[in-house]
Amino acid sequence: MVPKPTFSEEIGSLLHAAHSNPLKTCIQCGTCSGTCPVAKFMDHSPRRVIAMINAGLKDRVLNSNTFWYCASCYYCTVRCPRGIDIAGLMYALKRYSIWKNRYQEGLVGPVFSETFVKTIMKSGRSYEPVLATSYLFTFGVPEFLQEAQTATNLMLKGRIPVLPPRIKRLENFRRMVRRIIPIGGAS
Amino acid sequence: MKTYAYFPGCSLEKMALSYHQSAIETTRMLGVELKELEDWNCCGATAYFHVDELLAHTLCARNLAMAEQEHLDVVAPCSGCYKNLYFARADLGRDPDLAEHINYALEEDNLHFTGSSAVRHLMEVFVDDVGLEELKTKVTQPLDGLRVAPYYGCQILRPRKNHEDVEQPRFFEDLLTAIGAVPVEYALRLRCCGGALILTSRRSALSLVRNLLQSAVESGAAVIATACPLCQVNLECYQKQVSQEFGTEFSIPVVYFTQLVGLAFGIPPKSLGIGSELVSTRDVLSYAAK
Numbered sequence: 001m002v003p004k005p006t007f008s009e010e011i012g013s014l015l016h017a018a019h020s021n022p023l024k025t026c027i028q029c030g031t032c033s034g035t036c037p038v039a040k041f042m043d044h045s046p047r048r049v050i051a052m053i054n055a056g057l058k059d060r061v062l063n064s065n066t067f068w069y070c071a072s073c074y075y076c077t078v079r080c081p082r083g084i085d086i087a088g089l090m091y092a093l094k095r096y097s098i099w100k101n102r103y104q105e106g107l108v109g110p111v112f113s114e115t116f117v118k119t120i121m122k123s124g125r126s127y128e129p130v131l132a133t134s135y136l137f138t139f140g141v142p143e144f145l146q147e148a149q150t151a152t153n154l155m156l157k158g159r160i161p162v163l164p165p166r167i168k169r170l171e172n173f174r175r176m177v178r179r180i181i182p183i184g185g186a187s
Numbered sequence: 188m189k190t191y192a193y194f195p196g197c198s199l200e201k202m203a204l205s206y207h208q209s210a211i212e213t214t215r216m217l218g219v220e221l222k223e224l225e226d227w228n229c230c231g232a233t234a235y236f237h238v239d240e241l242l243a244h245t246l247c248a249r250n251l252a253m254a255e256q257e258h259l260d261v262v263a264p265c266s267g268c269y270k271n272l273y274f275a276r277a278d279l280g281r282d283p284d285l286a287e288h289i290n291y292a293l294e295e296d297n298l299h300f301t302g303s304s305a306v307r308h309l310m311e312v313f314v315d316d317v318g319l320e321e322l323k324t325k326v327t328q329p330l331d332g333l334r335v336a337p338y339y340g341c342q343i344l345r346p347r348k349n350h351e352d353v354e355q356p357r358f359f360e361d362l363l364t365a366i367g368a369v370p371v372e373y374a375l376r377l378r379c380c381g382g383a384l385i386l387t388s389r390r391s392a393l394s395l396v397r398n399l400l401q402s403a404v405e406s407g408a409a410v411i412a413t414a415c416p417l418c419q420v421n422l423e424c425y426q427k428q429v430s431q432e433f434g435t436e437f438s439i440p441v442v443y444f445t446q447l448v449g450l451a452f453g454i455p456p457k458s459l460g461i462g463s464e465l466v467s468t469r470d471v472l473s474y475a476a477k
Binding site: 037038041068069071072073074075077078085087091094095098107108109110112113114116117120124125126127128131132135139142143146147149150153154157158159160161165167168169172173175176177178179180181 | 197200201202203204225226227228229231232233234235236237238239240241242245246249288289291292293294295296297341342345346348353354377378379381382383384386387388389390391392394395424425427428431463464465
Protein backbone atom coordinates (compact mmCIF):
# COMPACT_ATOMS: atom_id res chain seq x y z
CA MET A 1 0.00 0.00 0.00
CA VAL A 2 1.22 3.47 -0.87
CA PRO A 3 2.07 5.47 2.29
CA LYS A 4 -0.08 8.48 3.07
CA PRO A 5 1.57 11.85 2.44
CA THR A 6 3.13 13.40 5.52
CA PHE A 7 1.76 16.63 6.95
CA SER A 8 4.77 18.42 5.50
CA GLU A 9 4.05 17.03 2.02
CA GLU A 10 0.39 17.99 2.31
CA ILE A 11 1.14 21.58 3.28
CA GLY A 12 4.02 21.90 0.84
CA SER A 13 1.79 21.00 -2.07
CA LEU A 14 -1.00 23.39 -1.13
CA LEU A 15 0.71 26.23 -2.90
CA HIS A 16 0.47 27.87 -6.30
CA ALA A 17 -2.14 25.45 -7.53
CA ALA A 18 -0.06 22.47 -6.45
CA HIS A 19 3.44 23.61 -7.33
CA SER A 20 5.17 22.42 -4.22
CA ASN A 21 6.90 24.59 -1.62
CA PRO A 22 10.30 23.15 -0.54
CA LEU A 23 9.59 23.06 3.20
CA LYS A 24 11.89 20.09 3.71
CA THR A 25 14.91 22.16 2.69
CA CYS A 26 14.48 24.51 5.69
CA ILE A 27 17.78 24.88 7.56
CA GLN A 28 16.17 26.51 10.63
CA CYS A 29 18.29 29.65 10.26
CA GLY A 30 15.53 31.83 11.71
CA THR A 31 15.79 34.60 9.11
CA CYS A 32 12.00 34.46 8.72
CA SER A 33 11.35 34.83 12.44
CA GLY A 34 13.91 37.60 12.79
CA THR A 35 12.30 39.43 9.89
CA CYS A 36 8.64 38.90 10.76
CA PRO A 37 7.07 42.07 12.22
CA VAL A 38 4.29 40.10 13.89
CA ALA A 39 6.36 37.21 15.29
CA LYS A 40 6.07 38.41 18.88
CA PHE A 41 2.28 38.09 18.72
CA MET A 42 2.40 34.54 17.39
CA ASP A 43 2.14 31.36 19.49
CA HIS A 44 5.05 29.95 17.48
CA SER A 45 7.45 31.87 15.24
CA PRO A 46 7.49 31.06 11.50
CA ARG A 47 10.77 29.11 11.88
CA ARG A 48 9.28 27.01 14.62
CA VAL A 49 6.11 26.34 12.65
CA ILE A 50 8.17 25.02 9.74
CA ALA A 51 10.06 22.73 12.14
CA MET A 52 6.76 21.58 13.61
CA ILE A 53 5.31 20.85 10.17
CA ASN A 54 8.38 18.88 9.17
CA ALA A 55 8.12 16.95 12.44
CA GLY A 56 4.50 16.12 11.67
CA LEU A 57 3.04 17.96 14.67
CA LYS A 58 -0.21 18.62 12.86
CA ASP A 59 -2.48 19.24 15.85
CA ARG A 60 -0.14 21.75 17.45
CA VAL A 61 0.29 23.61 14.17
CA LEU A 62 -3.45 23.77 13.48
CA ASN A 63 -4.12 24.91 17.04
CA SER A 64 -1.70 27.83 16.76
CA ASN A 65 -2.55 31.39 15.83
CA THR A 66 0.66 31.83 13.81
CA PHE A 67 -0.66 31.77 10.27
CA TRP A 68 -3.72 33.90 11.07
CA TYR A 69 -1.35 36.61 12.33
CA CYS A 70 0.59 36.71 9.06
CA ALA A 71 -0.10 40.07 7.37
CA SER A 72 1.31 38.94 3.98
CA CYS A 73 4.20 41.41 4.02
CA TYR A 74 6.38 38.82 2.22
CA TYR A 75 9.59 39.93 3.94
CA CYS A 76 10.32 36.33 4.97
CA THR A 77 9.63 35.08 1.46
CA VAL A 78 12.13 37.39 -0.25
CA ARG A 79 14.79 36.72 2.39
CA CYS A 80 14.61 32.93 2.84
CA PRO A 81 17.99 31.56 1.75
CA ARG A 82 16.37 28.23 0.78
CA GLY A 83 13.73 29.80 -1.44
CA ILE A 84 10.78 28.77 0.67
CA ASP A 85 7.76 31.00 0.08
CA ILE A 86 6.96 31.33 3.77
CA ALA A 87 4.12 33.83 3.32
CA GLY A 88 2.74 31.39 0.74
CA LEU A 89 3.04 28.66 3.36
CA MET A 90 0.98 30.77 5.77
CA TYR A 91 -1.71 31.07 3.09
CA ALA A 92 -1.59 27.31 2.59
CA LEU A 93 -2.08 26.75 6.33
CA LYS A 94 -5.01 29.16 6.37
CA ARG A 95 -6.68 27.28 3.52
CA TYR A 96 -5.89 23.93 5.10
CA SER A 97 -7.39 24.97 8.41
CA ILE A 98 -10.54 26.38 6.75
CA TRP A 99 -10.81 23.23 4.68
CA LYS A 100 -10.55 21.10 7.84
CA ASN A 101 -12.72 23.58 9.75
CA ARG A 102 -10.19 23.55 12.56
CA TYR A 103 -8.77 26.69 14.05
CA GLN A 104 -7.99 28.21 17.40
CA GLU A 105 -11.08 29.49 19.14
CA GLY A 106 -11.52 33.25 19.17
CA LEU A 107 -9.57 33.97 15.98
CA VAL A 108 -11.24 36.55 13.76
CA GLY A 109 -9.27 35.77 10.60
CA PRO A 110 -11.21 32.71 9.40
CA VAL A 111 -14.61 34.33 9.91
CA PHE A 112 -13.46 37.55 8.30
CA SER A 113 -12.08 35.75 5.26
CA GLU A 114 -15.24 33.72 4.74
CA THR A 115 -17.40 36.82 5.09
CA PHE A 116 -15.20 38.53 2.54
CA VAL A 117 -15.62 35.72 0.03
CA LYS A 118 -19.40 35.76 0.49
CA THR A 119 -19.46 39.53 -0.07
CA ILE A 120 -17.55 39.21 -3.33
CA MET A 121 -19.76 36.36 -4.51
CA LYS A 122 -22.80 38.51 -3.87
CA SER A 123 -21.78 41.71 -5.60
CA GLY A 124 -18.35 41.31 -7.22
CA ARG A 125 -16.86 44.04 -5.05
CA SER A 126 -15.94 44.56 -1.43
CA TYR A 127 -18.13 46.54 0.97
CA GLU A 128 -16.70 47.57 4.32
CA PRO A 129 -19.90 47.79 6.44
CA VAL A 130 -20.72 44.10 5.82
CA LEU A 131 -17.15 43.03 6.58
CA ALA A 132 -17.30 44.90 9.90
CA THR A 133 -19.92 42.49 11.18
CA SER A 134 -17.35 39.68 11.15
CA TYR A 135 -14.97 41.28 13.63
CA LEU A 136 -16.84 43.87 15.68
CA PHE A 137 -18.52 41.24 17.86
CA THR A 138 -15.12 40.13 19.12
CA PHE A 139 -14.26 43.62 20.38
CA GLY A 140 -14.58 44.67 24.00
CA VAL A 141 -16.50 47.84 24.82
CA PRO A 142 -13.55 50.29 24.65
CA GLU A 143 -12.33 48.89 21.32
CA PHE A 144 -15.86 48.91 19.94
CA LEU A 145 -16.30 52.56 20.90
CA GLN A 146 -12.93 53.50 19.39
CA GLU A 147 -13.79 51.71 16.16
CA ALA A 148 -17.23 53.35 16.07
CA GLN A 149 -15.59 56.75 16.54
CA THR A 150 -13.17 56.11 13.67
CA ALA A 151 -16.02 54.93 11.44
CA THR A 152 -18.10 57.98 12.30
CA ASN A 153 -15.22 60.33 11.49
CA LEU A 154 -14.66 58.56 8.18
CA MET A 155 -18.35 58.75 7.38
CA LEU A 156 -18.38 62.50 8.08
CA LYS A 157 -15.57 62.83 5.54
CA GLY A 158 -17.57 60.83 3.02
CA ARG A 159 -15.19 57.88 3.07
CA ILE A 160 -17.65 55.09 3.92
CA PRO A 161 -19.92 53.82 1.14
CA VAL A 162 -23.61 53.93 1.90
CA LEU A 163 -24.80 51.42 -0.67
CA PRO A 164 -22.97 48.22 -1.55
CA PRO A 165 -21.31 48.46 -4.97
CA ARG A 166 -22.20 45.85 -7.60
CA ILE A 167 -20.62 44.86 -10.86
CA LYS A 168 -22.86 45.01 -13.94
CA ARG A 169 -22.44 41.54 -15.39
CA LEU A 170 -23.10 39.85 -12.07
CA GLU A 171 -24.97 36.90 -13.59
CA ASN A 172 -22.05 36.09 -15.89
CA PHE A 173 -19.72 36.50 -12.92
CA ARG A 174 -21.68 34.01 -10.85
CA ARG A 175 -21.81 31.49 -13.69
CA MET A 176 -18.06 31.93 -14.09
CA VAL A 177 -17.57 31.05 -10.42
CA ARG A 178 -19.81 28.00 -10.75
CA ARG A 179 -17.54 26.65 -13.45
CA ILE A 180 -14.73 26.63 -10.88
CA ILE A 181 -16.81 25.37 -7.97
CA PRO A 182 -19.83 23.47 -9.30
CA ILE A 183 -22.69 23.71 -6.83
CA GLY A 184 -25.31 21.68 -8.67
CA GLY A 185 -28.81 23.10 -8.76
CA ALA A 186 -28.20 25.36 -5.78
CA SER A 187 -27.90 28.60 -7.69
CA MET B 188 -0.87 59.93 -25.20
CA LYS B 189 -0.23 56.63 -23.44
CA THR B 190 -3.37 54.88 -22.24
CA TYR B 191 -3.67 52.23 -19.54
CA ALA B 192 -6.50 50.03 -18.38
CA TYR B 193 -7.06 51.46 -14.93
CA PHE B 194 -8.03 49.06 -12.14
CA PRO B 195 -9.00 51.32 -9.21
CA GLY B 196 -9.86 48.54 -6.75
CA CYS B 197 -12.57 48.60 -4.10
CA SER B 198 -10.86 51.02 -1.67
CA LEU B 199 -10.58 53.79 -4.25
CA GLU B 200 -14.32 53.88 -4.77
CA LYS B 201 -14.86 55.59 -1.44
CA MET B 202 -12.37 55.08 1.41
CA ALA B 203 -9.46 56.24 -0.75
CA LEU B 204 -11.36 58.41 -3.20
CA SER B 205 -8.69 61.09 -2.85
CA TYR B 206 -6.10 58.65 -4.24
CA HIS B 207 -8.35 58.08 -7.25
CA GLN B 208 -8.94 61.80 -7.80
CA SER B 209 -5.28 62.73 -7.48
CA ALA B 210 -4.21 59.81 -9.71
CA ILE B 211 -6.52 60.99 -12.49
CA GLU B 212 -5.51 64.68 -12.17
CA THR B 213 -1.76 64.11 -12.07
CA THR B 214 -1.55 61.50 -14.83
CA ARG B 215 -3.60 63.74 -17.10
CA MET B 216 -0.94 66.44 -16.74
CA LEU B 217 1.67 63.88 -17.73
CA GLY B 218 -0.20 62.97 -20.90
CA VAL B 219 -1.28 59.61 -19.51
CA GLU B 220 -4.85 58.41 -19.71
CA LEU B 221 -6.17 56.05 -17.04
CA LYS B 222 -9.14 54.42 -18.71
CA GLU B 223 -11.16 52.67 -16.04
CA LEU B 224 -11.74 48.98 -16.77
CA GLU B 225 -15.40 48.59 -17.46
CA ASP B 226 -17.06 46.31 -14.91
CA TRP B 227 -13.91 45.36 -12.99
CA ASN B 228 -14.37 43.08 -9.98
CA CYS B 229 -12.54 42.77 -6.65
CA CYS B 230 -8.99 41.37 -6.97
CA GLY B 231 -9.55 39.04 -4.01
CA ALA B 232 -7.51 41.13 -1.54
CA THR B 233 -5.73 38.87 0.93
CA ALA B 234 -8.87 37.30 2.35
CA TYR B 235 -9.95 35.52 -0.81
CA PHE B 236 -6.60 33.77 -1.10
CA HIS B 237 -7.09 32.47 2.45
CA VAL B 238 -10.10 30.49 1.32
CA ASP B 239 -9.60 29.41 -2.29
CA GLU B 240 -6.58 30.12 -4.45
CA LEU B 241 -8.12 28.92 -7.71
CA LEU B 242 -11.15 31.18 -7.40
CA ALA B 243 -8.97 34.07 -6.31
CA HIS B 244 -6.90 33.66 -9.46
CA THR B 245 -10.10 33.54 -11.49
CA LEU B 246 -11.19 36.90 -10.08
CA CYS B 247 -7.88 38.44 -11.14
CA ALA B 248 -7.93 36.75 -14.53
CA ARG B 249 -11.33 38.25 -15.36
CA ASN B 250 -9.89 41.74 -14.88
CA LEU B 251 -6.78 40.94 -16.89
CA ALA B 252 -8.82 39.44 -19.73
CA MET B 253 -10.95 42.60 -19.92
CA ALA B 254 -7.81 44.71 -20.24
CA GLU B 255 -6.53 42.39 -22.97
CA GLN B 256 -9.71 42.98 -24.96
CA GLU B 257 -8.76 46.65 -25.02
CA HIS B 258 -5.11 45.89 -25.83
CA LEU B 259 -3.98 47.91 -22.82
CA ASP B 260 -1.58 47.28 -19.96
CA VAL B 261 -3.17 47.33 -16.52
CA VAL B 262 -2.31 49.86 -13.85
CA ALA B 263 -3.31 49.41 -10.22
CA PRO B 264 -2.87 52.17 -7.61
CA CYS B 265 -3.33 49.78 -4.67
CA SER B 266 -0.32 47.64 -3.78
CA GLY B 267 -2.56 44.72 -2.80
CA CYS B 268 -4.43 44.73 -6.12
CA TYR B 269 -1.13 45.17 -7.95
CA LYS B 270 0.44 42.16 -6.25
CA ASN B 271 -2.59 39.94 -6.92
CA LEU B 272 -2.96 40.90 -10.58
CA TYR B 273 0.78 40.71 -11.20
CA PHE B 274 1.11 37.22 -9.76
CA ALA B 275 -2.12 35.92 -11.22
CA ARG B 276 -0.72 36.81 -14.64
CA ALA B 277 2.63 35.21 -13.78
CA ASP B 278 1.09 32.01 -12.33
CA LEU B 279 -1.32 31.53 -15.24
CA GLY B 280 1.52 32.20 -17.68
CA ARG B 281 3.62 29.49 -16.05
CA ASP B 282 0.88 26.91 -15.79
CA PRO B 283 -1.10 26.19 -18.97
CA ASP B 284 -3.44 23.79 -17.15
CA LEU B 285 -4.37 26.47 -14.66
CA ALA B 286 -4.91 28.98 -17.47
CA GLU B 287 -7.06 26.49 -19.37
CA HIS B 288 -9.19 25.76 -16.33
CA ILE B 289 -9.72 29.45 -15.63
CA ASN B 290 -10.38 30.23 -19.29
CA TYR B 291 -13.13 27.63 -19.24
CA ALA B 292 -14.77 29.67 -16.44
CA LEU B 293 -14.12 33.01 -18.18
CA GLU B 294 -16.14 31.80 -21.21
CA GLU B 295 -19.22 32.52 -19.13
CA ASP B 296 -18.40 36.21 -19.41
CA ASN B 297 -17.15 35.96 -23.01
CA LEU B 298 -13.57 36.55 -21.92
CA HIS B 299 -10.26 34.86 -22.56
CA PHE B 300 -6.94 35.30 -20.78
CA THR B 301 -3.71 35.13 -22.80
CA GLY B 302 -1.33 37.16 -20.65
CA SER B 303 -0.77 39.89 -23.23
CA SER B 304 -1.43 42.81 -20.85
CA ALA B 305 1.37 43.64 -18.40
CA VAL B 306 0.56 44.78 -14.86
CA ARG B 307 2.00 48.01 -13.45
CA HIS B 308 1.75 49.74 -10.11
CA LEU B 309 0.68 53.37 -10.48
CA MET B 310 4.00 54.53 -9.08
CA GLU B 311 5.86 52.64 -11.81
CA VAL B 312 3.93 54.68 -14.37
CA PHE B 313 5.33 57.85 -12.82
CA VAL B 314 8.86 56.65 -12.16
CA ASP B 315 9.57 54.26 -15.05
CA ASP B 316 7.07 54.82 -17.84
CA VAL B 317 6.85 58.62 -17.76
CA GLY B 318 10.20 59.07 -16.02
CA LEU B 319 11.32 61.61 -13.47
CA GLU B 320 12.99 63.94 -15.98
CA GLU B 321 9.72 64.34 -17.84
CA LEU B 322 7.83 64.67 -14.55
CA LYS B 323 10.11 67.50 -13.43
CA THR B 324 9.12 69.58 -16.45
CA LYS B 325 5.56 69.79 -15.08
CA VAL B 326 6.57 70.96 -11.60
CA THR B 327 5.53 74.59 -11.14
CA GLN B 328 5.28 74.70 -7.32
CA PRO B 329 8.20 72.67 -5.99
CA LEU B 330 7.59 71.57 -2.39
CA ASP B 331 10.87 73.12 -1.28
CA GLY B 332 11.89 72.01 2.17
CA LEU B 333 8.88 69.80 2.87
CA ARG B 334 10.21 66.83 4.82
CA VAL B 335 8.43 63.69 3.67
CA ALA B 336 8.73 60.13 4.96
CA PRO B 337 8.35 57.86 1.92
CA TYR B 338 6.46 54.81 3.09
CA TYR B 339 6.88 51.92 0.68
CA GLY B 340 5.02 49.29 2.67
CA CYS B 341 5.08 45.75 1.32
CA GLN B 342 3.41 44.53 -1.79
CA ILE B 343 4.63 47.24 -4.14
CA LEU B 344 8.04 45.58 -3.60
CA ARG B 345 7.51 42.09 -2.33
CA PRO B 346 7.44 39.25 -3.17
CA ARG B 347 8.70 40.37 -6.58
CA LYS B 348 12.40 39.61 -6.75
CA ASN B 349 13.27 40.86 -10.21
CA HIS B 350 12.60 44.36 -8.99
CA GLU B 351 14.95 47.21 -8.35
CA ASP B 352 16.76 46.13 -5.17
CA VAL B 353 14.01 44.77 -2.97
CA GLU B 354 15.97 45.54 0.22
CA GLN B 355 17.20 49.05 -0.61
CA PRO B 356 14.84 50.67 -3.10
CA ARG B 357 15.23 54.38 -3.85
CA PHE B 358 12.47 55.12 -6.35
CA PHE B 359 10.10 56.70 -3.84
CA GLU B 360 12.86 58.99 -2.53
CA ASP B 361 13.80 59.92 -6.10
CA LEU B 362 10.21 60.82 -6.92
CA LEU B 363 9.97 63.07 -3.87
CA THR B 364 13.25 64.76 -4.75
CA ALA B 365 11.94 65.38 -8.27
CA ILE B 366 9.04 67.44 -6.89
CA GLY B 367 11.35 69.47 -4.66
CA ALA B 368 10.51 67.74 -1.37
CA VAL B 369 13.08 66.35 1.06
CA PRO B 370 12.78 62.59 1.58
CA VAL B 371 13.79 61.71 5.14
CA GLU B 372 15.66 58.52 5.99
CA TYR B 373 13.96 56.34 8.57
CA ALA B 374 14.41 52.76 9.57
CA LEU B 375 10.95 51.32 9.02
CA ARG B 376 10.16 52.56 5.51
CA LEU B 377 9.78 49.00 4.16
CA ARG B 378 8.06 47.49 7.20
CA CYS B 379 4.48 46.31 7.22
CA CYS B 380 1.57 48.51 8.39
CA GLY B 381 -0.39 45.43 9.43
CA GLY B 382 -2.74 45.47 6.45
CA ALA B 383 -6.02 43.72 7.20
CA LEU B 384 -4.73 42.68 10.64
CA ILE B 385 -6.09 46.03 11.79
CA LEU B 386 -9.48 44.32 11.60
CA THR B 387 -8.66 40.75 12.52
CA SER B 388 -5.78 41.06 15.01
CA ARG B 389 -6.16 44.63 16.12
CA ARG B 390 -3.52 44.85 18.84
CA SER B 391 -0.73 43.49 16.70
CA ALA B 392 -1.54 45.88 13.84
CA LEU B 393 -1.82 48.91 16.14
CA SER B 394 1.61 48.06 17.47
CA LEU B 395 3.06 47.97 13.94
CA VAL B 396 1.40 51.29 13.12
CA ARG B 397 2.74 52.82 16.30
CA ASN B 398 6.31 51.77 15.48
CA LEU B 399 6.03 53.16 11.97
CA LEU B 400 4.64 56.50 13.11
CA GLN B 401 7.33 56.73 15.77
CA SER B 402 10.08 56.03 13.26
CA ALA B 403 8.76 58.60 10.78
CA VAL B 404 8.20 61.29 13.40
CA GLU B 405 11.64 60.81 14.92
CA SER B 406 13.19 61.32 11.51
CA GLY B 407 11.67 64.82 11.48
CA ALA B 408 9.10 64.14 8.77
CA ALA B 409 6.21 66.62 8.48
CA VAL B 410 4.14 64.18 6.44
CA ILE B 411 4.13 60.51 5.44
CA ALA B 412 3.56 59.64 1.78
CA THR B 413 2.05 56.30 0.76
CA ALA B 414 1.31 54.41 -2.44
CA CYS B 415 -1.42 52.12 -1.10
CA PRO B 416 -4.89 52.78 0.37
CA LEU B 417 -4.51 50.16 3.08
CA CYS B 418 -1.29 51.76 4.32
CA GLN B 419 -2.88 55.22 4.22
CA VAL B 420 -5.91 54.15 6.25
CA ASN B 421 -3.89 52.23 8.84
CA LEU B 422 -1.33 54.99 9.33
CA GLU B 423 -3.77 57.89 9.30
CA CYS B 424 -7.18 56.80 10.48
CA TYR B 425 -5.86 54.68 13.35
CA GLN B 426 -3.56 57.32 14.86
CA LYS B 427 -6.15 58.14 17.49
CA GLN B 428 -6.61 54.49 18.42
CA VAL B 429 -2.84 54.05 18.60
CA SER B 430 -2.66 56.98 20.99
CA GLN B 431 -5.47 55.55 23.12
CA GLU B 432 -3.79 52.16 23.17
CA PHE B 433 -0.21 53.23 23.81
CA GLY B 434 -0.55 56.67 25.37
CA THR B 435 1.24 58.34 22.46
CA GLU B 436 0.40 61.70 20.87
CA PHE B 437 0.77 61.27 17.13
CA SER B 438 -0.68 63.79 14.73
CA ILE B 439 1.17 63.44 11.45
CA PRO B 440 -0.65 63.74 8.12
CA VAL B 441 -0.52 60.76 5.76
CA VAL B 442 -1.13 61.49 2.08
CA TYR B 443 -0.88 59.70 -1.24
CA PHE B 444 2.20 60.37 -3.34
CA THR B 445 -0.12 61.54 -6.12
CA GLN B 446 -1.44 64.30 -3.86
CA LEU B 447 2.07 65.64 -3.30
CA VAL B 448 2.87 65.38 -7.00
CA GLY B 449 -0.38 67.21 -7.74
CA LEU B 450 0.47 70.06 -5.37
CA ALA B 451 3.87 70.39 -7.03
CA PHE B 452 2.10 70.53 -10.41
CA GLY B 453 0.02 73.44 -9.10
CA ILE B 454 -3.25 71.51 -9.10
CA PRO B 455 -5.77 72.94 -6.61
CA PRO B 456 -5.80 70.88 -3.38
CA LYS B 457 -9.53 70.26 -3.62
CA SER B 458 -9.15 68.54 -7.01
CA LEU B 459 -6.65 66.21 -5.34
CA GLY B 460 -9.18 65.17 -2.71
CA ILE B 461 -7.33 67.09 0.01
CA GLY B 462 -9.77 67.85 2.81
CA SER B 463 -11.01 64.29 3.39
CA GLU B 464 -8.26 63.44 5.90
CA LEU B 465 -8.77 62.79 9.59
CA VAL B 466 -5.38 64.34 10.40
CA SER B 467 -5.07 67.91 9.15
CA THR B 468 -2.83 68.55 6.12
CA ARG B 469 -2.60 72.29 6.81
CA ASP B 470 1.16 72.19 7.33
CA VAL B 471 1.65 70.38 4.03
CA LEU B 472 -0.48 72.90 2.17
CA SER B 473 1.58 75.78 3.54
CA TYR B 474 4.47 74.47 1.42
CA ALA B 475 2.36 74.29 -1.69
CA ALA B 476 0.48 77.61 -1.55
CA LYS B 477 2.71 80.29 -2.94
